[in-house]
Amino acid sequence: MMTLQEVFWVHKPKYITRATVRQLDHQLSPNKMFVVTLLAVIPAIINAHPFDELHQYVDDHVEDYVEALRQWVAVESDSSDVTKRPDLHRMMDMTAEKLKGMGAEVEMVDIGTQELPDGTTLPLPKVVTAQIGNDSNKHTVCIYGHVDVQPAKKEDGWATDPYNLTDIDGNLYGRGASDNKAPVLAWIHAVEAYQALNLDLPVNVKFIIEGMEETGSNGLDSMIVAKRDTFFSDVDYIIISDCGWLSRRPALTYGTRGNCYFFAEVEGPKQDLHSGVYGGTVIEPMTDLIGILDSLISPSGKILVPGIREAVAPFSDEEWKMYQDIEFDVDTYKSKIGIDQLMYNNKVDLLAHRWRHPTVSIHGIEGAFSASGSKTVIPAKVIGKFSIRQVPDMDPAMVKKQVTDYLHSVFTKRKSPNKLTVTMIIGAKPWLADTKHPLYEAGIAAVKRVFQVEPDLIREGGTIPIARTFQDVTKKNIIMLPIGGFDDGLHSQNEKMSRYNYIEGTKLFISYLHEVAEIK
Numbered sequence: 001m002m003t004l005q006e007v008f009w010v011h012k013p014k015y016i017t018r019a020t021v022r023q024l025d026h027q028l029s030p031n032k033m034f035v036v037t038l039l040a041v042i043p044a045i046i047n048a049h050p051f052d053e054l055h056q057y058v059d060d061h062v063e064d065y066v067e068a069l070r071q072w073v074a075v076e077s078d079s080s081d082v083t084k085r086p087d088l089h090r091m092m093d094m095t096a097e098k099l100k101g102m103g104a105e106v107e108m109v110d111i112g113t114q115e116l117p118d119g120t121t122l123p124l125p126k127v128v129t130a131q132i133g134n135d136s137n138k139h140t141v142c143i144y145g146h147v148d149v150q151p152a153k154k155e156d157g158w159a160t161d162p163y164n165l166t167d168i169d170g171n172l173y174g175r176g177a178s179d180n181k182a183p184v185l186a187w188i189h190a191v192e193a194y195q196a197l198n199l200d201l202p203v204n205v206k207f208i209i210e211g212m213e214e215t216g217s218n219g220l221d222s223m224i225v226a227k228r229d230t231f232f233s234d235v236d237y238i239i240i241s242d243c244g245w246l247s248r249r250p251a252l253t254y255g256t257r258g259n260c261y262f263f264a265e266v267e268g269p270k271q272d273l274h275s276g277v278y279g280g281t282v283i284e285p286m287t288d289l290i291g292i293l294d295s296l297i298s299p300s301g302k303i304l305v306p307g308i309r310e311a312v313a314p315f316s317d318e319e320w321k322m323y324q325d326i327e328f329d330v331d332t333y334k335s336k337i338g339i340d341q342l343m344y345n346n347k348v349d350l351l352a353h354r355w356r357h358p359t360v361s362i363h364g365i366e367g368a369f370s371a372s373g374s375k376t377v378i379p380a381k382v383i384g385k386f387s388i389r390q391v392p393d394m395d396p397a398m399v400k401k402q403v404t405d406y407l408h409s410v411f412t413k414r415k416s417p418n419k420l421t422v423t424m425i426i427g428a429k430p431w432l433a434d435t436k437h438p439l440y441e442a443g444i445a446a447v448k449r450v451f452q453v454e455p456d457l458i459r460e461g462g463t464i465p466i467a468r469t470f471q472d473v474t475k476k477n478i479i480m481l482p483i484g485g486f487d488d489g490l491h492s493q494n495e496k497m498s499r500y501n502y503i504e505g506t507k508l509f510i511s512y513l514h515e516v517a518e519i520k
């Protein structure tokens, strides 16, 4: 006769823990009334809920999780600053070590070099891939995240040192805390919790953690293509947690905008000039640049580049209805960002322009005088940096041509002797998922278990450059399962991750792994 332990591992009831089975087996196997007793205990065993055990484990390890985040935030892994590249390499090593420490099969994949504007090359940070579990009877999920960050300096207006995680009133402040270090750690801790309690992981788990997301995921597309028939061959689903909720209500994300990032360089005299001595005689590169940048968008937010607005997929009644039902308070939004007047006054228009319309943002001008104080200079060469967020059905290749042709035509009308060069350095496509896919049902169930509410189904205005490549190359379904708060201040001063979102988010991931395993 089978022991109770064997019976249960064969039939795998939903909520059984190994510990419970071992204990009962020890108590019951000598009993001649085995079958009768077994029938009697089944309901009790089925109700033995490992989530309580797992969630308790998470609650017991909060300070360890905060310490792990502190160590990661301390690394200035800014992918946009080449002088920080050694820190970025160290960050990738730390990520690999953490995954190795939990018994994962880890590889650090060399994705080549990056060409800098001066023609020199620099090694890209290696991509960390990892695998935990290889059971062909289970689904396999691949969790994607990034451990590079946006630039941050205390002088930018941070209240605390951006690289020293600071705990104030339950919020953990630090660059990269929410984007994307805490969510990556939360996934690792979710898997660790199963392991620590000797619970069978419900699915096989793979990780892909990169270090160039914030600059457009350089080198990652080709790695995905190269690994399509190896690393990805047994992956069923891809999970990304690199975005935030829209309100205090948890959310599942089904779309991201893409991004086309441009450099417009205007070159004039061979060096900077005294504005008193030369001003009025030279045609200034900065004036030309401001003129062409001003031609991109009207004060009311209308994109003026011909062809861009025409490419946008129409806004359907169904979408309008969906947006109408989403929890989003316009006044809270305004007060969180500290403005009285927005481009639009109503919720639906605001959400639509945040998620499913393109927009132009002007980010900065390299070569322009920007320090405090007054310098009377005519900069000789300036590079305007702007981006256009992409939505269905825009095509970055088309946008590149539209923007380049348009800026040259505006520049030509100025009859300037200066030289204009337009380059598109990032061309990331938008991504959209099918919310009817069981991955989303699983997300709803996991959110309900942990937060006792239905999640909102939302889109993300930001870009996860690799999302669309994952979809197009691997043909796997993707879900975005955010745990960031709506007010985390990504890319901004005083970025934070709340303890609540970090810890309850870890529990959400624990539950989600279980729900994904249930997908037929």
Ligand SMILES: C[C@H](N)C(=O)N[C@@H](Cc1c[nH]cn1)C(=O)O
Binding pocket: 179, 180, 213, 214, 215, 216, 242, 243, 259, 261, 426, 428, 460, 461, 462, 463, 464, 465, 490
């Ligand atoms: C949403 C994600 N956390 C993020 O911040 N992505 C960046 C990626 C990007 C796009 N262009 C350049 N970098 C973003 O949306 O800005």
Ligand SMILES: [Zn+2]
Binding pocket: 146, 179, 180, 213, 242, 243
């Ligand atoms: Zn991110």
Ligand SMILES: [Zn+2]
Binding pocket: 150, 179, 214, 490, 491
């Ligand atoms: Zn980011």
